[in-house]
Structures are given as C-alpha cells and as structure tokens.
Amino acid sequence: MSALQEKLDALYQRHLDLTRNLDWGYHQLLPWERGKNFVDHPWSAEQGNLSPELTLAVETAMLTEVNLPWFTSGLTRIFENSPSALKRFVHTWTREEDQHGRVLDVYLLLSRNGDPDARDQVRKQVIERGWQPELRDPFAVMVYTSLQELATRVFYLNFARQVAAADGVLAQILRALAKDETLHYAFYRDAVKAYVEDDPGRMATVCQVIPTFVMPGYGMPGFSHRLRIIAQHGGYGIQAYYDQVLSIVLEAWGVLQHDMSSGTQDARHALDCYIRRIRRVANRQAVKVSPV
Ligand SMILES: [Fe+2]
Ligand SMILES: [Fe+2]
Numbered sequence: 617m618s619a620l621q622e623k624l625d626a627l628y629q630r631h632l633d634l635t636r637n638l639d640w641g642y643h644q645l646l647p648w649e650r651g652k653n654f655v656d657h658p659w660s661a662e663q664g665n666l667s668p669e670l671t672l673a674v675e676t677a678m679l680t681e682v683n684l685p686w687f688t689s690g691l692t693r694i695f696e697n698s699p700s701a702l703k704r705f706v707h708t709w710t711r712e713e714d715q716h717g718r719v720l721d722v723y724l725l726l727s728r729n730g731d732p733d734a735r736d737q738v739r740k741q742v743i744e745r746g747w748q749p750e751l752r753d754p755f756a757v758m759v760y761t762s763l764q765e766l767a768t769r770v771f772y773l774n775f776a777r778q779v780a781a782a783d784g785v786l787a788q789i790l791r792a793l794a795k796d797e798t799l800h801y802a803f804y805r806d807a808v809k810a811y812v813e814d815d816p817g818r819m820a821t822v823c824q825v826i827p828t829f830v831m832p833g834y835g836m837p838g839f840s841h842r843l844r845i846i847a848q849h850g851g852y853g854i855q856a857y858y859d860q861v862l863s864i865v866l867e868a869w870g871v872l873q874h875d876m877s878s879g880t881q882d883a884r885h886a887l888d889c890y891i892r893r894i895r896r897v898a899n900r901q902a903v904k905v906s907p908v
Contacts, residue, residue, distance in 0.1 A: 675724065676846065678721050738837060823887040854897050
C-alpha cells in the first residue's frame with residue numbers, strides 16, 4: 617500500500633471515530649409539538665414565526681441538501697478508480713448528509729414557515745433537474761468539496777446566530793448540521809494536503825479550482841436572488857466567504873507560501889487576481905454594513 621493510501625485510510629478512520637461521538641437523529645431535533653395536518657388546518661402566511669427572508673434562506677439550504685442522490689451518484693462516478701478510502705467516505709458522507717435536507721424540510725412543514733405547496737413544486741423541480749459535476753478529476757473535486765463543505769459549515773453557523781432569537785430550535789438544528797459539515801471539510805482538506813505532499817505539482821490544480829468555486833445549489837430557481845437575501849439576512853455573504861472560507865483554505869494548504877517553481881506560476885497568477893477581486897468586493901460590502 618502506498619504512503620498516500622495509508623494517509624487516506626487513516627483520515628477515513630479518524631472521520632469514523634469522530635462521527636461516532638457526534639451521531640444524531642433528526643427525530644430528536646424537530647419540534648413535533650408544532651405539527652398540524654394541512655387538511656384541517658390549511659396553511660396561511662401569518663402562521664410561520666420567521667421573516668420571509670429567513671424562510672427563504674432555510675428553503676435554499678434545504679433545496680441544496682435534497683439533491684443528495686445526484687451528489688452521491690456524481691461523486692461515486694468520479695471516485696470510481698480512486699483509493700478505497702475515498703469510495704468508503706462517500707458512503708459514510710451520504711449517510712450523514714441524508715438527514716440534512718430532511719430535517720430542514722420537515723422543520724419548515726412543522727413550523728409552517730413558507731408556502732408548502734409552492735416549496736413542494738420547487739423541490740421536485742430541483743431534484744428532477746439534478747446535478748452534474750463540472751470537474752472530472754478526483755483531486756480537483758476534492759479541492760472543490762473542501763471549499764463547499766467549509767462554506768456550508770460557515771453558512772449554517774452564521775445563519776444559526778441570525779435565527780437564534782426568532783427560533784432557538786432552528787438554531788440548534790443548524791448547529792447540528794454545521795458539526796457534520798465541519799468533519800466533512802476536515803476529511804477533504806486533509807485528503808487534499810496528503811495528495812499535495814505526494815505530488816507538489818498538484819498545487820497548480822488547487823490554484824485553478826479555487827477561482828471557479830460556486831455553491832452546488834447554483835441551478836435552483838432564483839439562485840442569485842437567494843444569495844443576495846442570504847448575504848443581507850442570513851449572515852453569509854462575500855465577506856464571510858473571504859474571511860471564513862477562502863482565507864482559511866489558503867492558509868490550511870499553504871497555497872500562497874507554496875514553491876512556485878513546481879509548475880504553478882500561471883495558475884497562481886490567476887488565483888492572485890481572483891483573491892484581489894474577492895477582497896475588493898468584500899471590503900466594499902464591509903463599508904456598506906459598517907455602522908460608522
Ligand atoms: Fe449537508
Ligand atoms: Fe457536508
């Protein structure tokens with residue numbers, strides 16, 4: 617067995633050990649006592665306890681998470697010829713992600729936030745549309761999934777803070793999801809590190825993938841509008857992405873300190889431009905929301 621495979625096996629084992637203590641069931645977190653059937657108690661807008669903006673943010677998270685069957689089939693294909701630890705991780709990851717869409721969907725129904733019929737239509741539309749991975753190279757995909765898992769973690773934690781006053785149960789659900797996302801990020805982050813240690817030239821791929829990053833829900837109806845609302849009301853916009861996601865992965869992988877002689881110059885140049893652009897937009901956003 618190669619040193620890389622040994623490292624990946626150890627990372628998968630670490631993930632199993634950590635999740636054993638973190639395992640949760642969505643039945644434990646949901647506010648069942650708020651539930652009523654929709655036949656005798658038809659839905660109307662004033663029944664919910666969240667603002668339309670916060671509701672839209674929960675719906676957006678749910679609509680991203682429910683596409684899991686497509687994420688699983690895409691990742692299974694991509695990792696088909698990869699070391700077995702990656703294939704086994706996709707199975708464990710699916711088990712954990714499976715609860716995410718469901719807990720958010722059932723929460724919205726029980727709490728009566730958002731029109732259930734309209735949401736039902738969008739959810740079916742999103743799942744039917746599916747998801748196609750833009751990247752084919754397993755290593756590039758792991759760079760992408762590292763960013764995506766960390767971005768999702770940060771969004772859930774920031775969003776939990778925004779909703780805590782309106783609905784403590786929802787904040788608790790979001791924190792449970794964030795814990796899972798933290799461990800998903802840690803696995804992919806360290807797998808990427810192991811691959812770069814194995815071949816430092818792979819840092820060129822890291823530099824190429826980062827500027828193309830977009831959240832996996834980009835195909836859903838009204839995605840840009842949803843992102844704007846989440847930035848304004850959900851605690852996650854371009855500044856949070858810059859400070860809490862992009863800067864963190866650059867640091868974790870030592871991207872900016874990496875020896876550019878290993879064939880990464882062109883990709884690094886494009887990455888540097890991207891970082892400058894994101895920093896500029898993030899600073900502008902910070903000025904806009906600054907109280908002084
Ligand atoms: Fe998730
Ligand atoms: Fe995740």
